[in-house]
Amino acid sequence: MYDLSTRKRALALVAQGRSLNSVSKEIGVSRHAITCWLGRVEPLPRTPPCIRCRDAPGTPEDRPAYAYLLGLYLGDGHVVSKPRQHYLAITCTASWPGLVDAAEDAMRRVLPGPGVSRTARAGCVDVRSFTKHWCCLLPQHGPGKKHERAIVLEPWQRVVVDAHPWEFVRGLVHSDGCRITNWTTRVVSGERKRYEYPRYFFTNRSDDIRGLYTDTLDKLGVEWTHCTRGGVPYNISVARQASVALMDAHVGPKR
Numbered sequence: 001m002y003d004l005s006t007r008k009r010a011l012a013l014v015a016q017g018r019s020l021n022s023v024s025k026e027i028g029v030s031r032h033a034i035t036c037w038l039g040r041v042e043p044l045p046r047t048p049p050c051i052r053c054r055d056a057p058g059t060p061e062d063r064p065a066y067a068y069l070l071g072l073y074l075g076d077g078h079v080v081s082k083p084r085q086h087y088l089a090i091t092c093t094a095s096w097p098g099l100v101d102a103a104e105d106a107m108r109r110v111l112p113g114p115g116v117s118r119t120a121r122a123g124c125v126d127v128r129s130f131t132k133h134w135c136c137l138l139p140q141h142g143p144g145k146k147h148e149r150a151i152v153l154e155p156w157q158r159v160v161v162d163a164h165p166w167e168f169v170r171g172l173v174h175s176d177g178c179r180i181t182n183w184t185t186r187v188v189s190g191e192r193k194r195y196e197y198p199r200y201f202f203t204n205r206s207d208d209i210r211g212l213y214t215d216t217l218d219k220l221g222v223e224w225t226h227c228t229r230g231g232v233p234y235n236i237s238v239a240r241q242a243s244v245a246l247m248d249a250h251v252g253p254k255r
Contacts, residue, residue: 006027016131019085020034026117050136052133058156059159065110067161067168068102070168070171071167071168071171072171073175074175076176077138078141086131087128089127092125094120094125099254102174104116107127111134111137116130153212169220177201178201179198180198182239198248199244200238201235203235210234220246225237
């Protein structure tokens with residue numbers, strides 16, 4: 001009833017850690033058929049090679065992509081790891097299609113093998129990559145909310161971030177930050193005039209994640225301040241002209 005290519009595609013998705021339900025819905029094949037194919041077709045490796053699972057663990061080959069993806073994950077990402085279901089999900093605002101594309105591109109560059117999908121929800125898009133090896137590459141995952149547990153980079157992650165700090169900052173800002181235009185008024189020669197100026201905000205409830213952001217800004221020579229915005233004290237502001245220019249050159253607004 002089904003050709004060999006359909007069977008192999010289903011088995012490949014299962015091999016990436018996808019659940020039988022999700023594979024069944026995506027391909028339009030019953031769970032029973034997939035279960036039968038698992039026993040009749042030569043099994044595929046259930047886990048692709050992982051740079052962190054080797055006898056001598058290393059770092060991802062595409063380090064800039066990893067630094068950016070790490071920033072996205074610390075902001076708006078989570079890892080699901082349970083029997084027969086393992087994936088990384090980055091939640092992006094639907095009004096920024098360029099961000100959705102960038103998140104998917106970073107996942108594919110860091111781990112080229114696993115399948116990647118998009119799931120639209122109210123006002124947002126979840127970009128998901130299916131493999132248990134995201135647990136290896138993002139050891140900050142764990143039960144509960146990020147701001148309720150310690151978030152500390154491992155030494156090999158610190159090496160990557162130190163080598164590509166702007167990519168890391170860009171990922172953090174693209175997830176939990178924004179570039180806005182503020183305005184104020186001044187009286188000049190008896191006349192009140194309006195002035196506008198750009199500003200970057202980063203908001204995250206985790207003291208550790210905010211610390212990773214500000215420590216990296218310090219190393220890059222970007223001046224920042226704490227800012228309570230709308231009664232929320234978890235904001236980091238970059239407003240000085242020279243620092244905003246640096247952020248514009250290496251980060252820029254979401255698109």
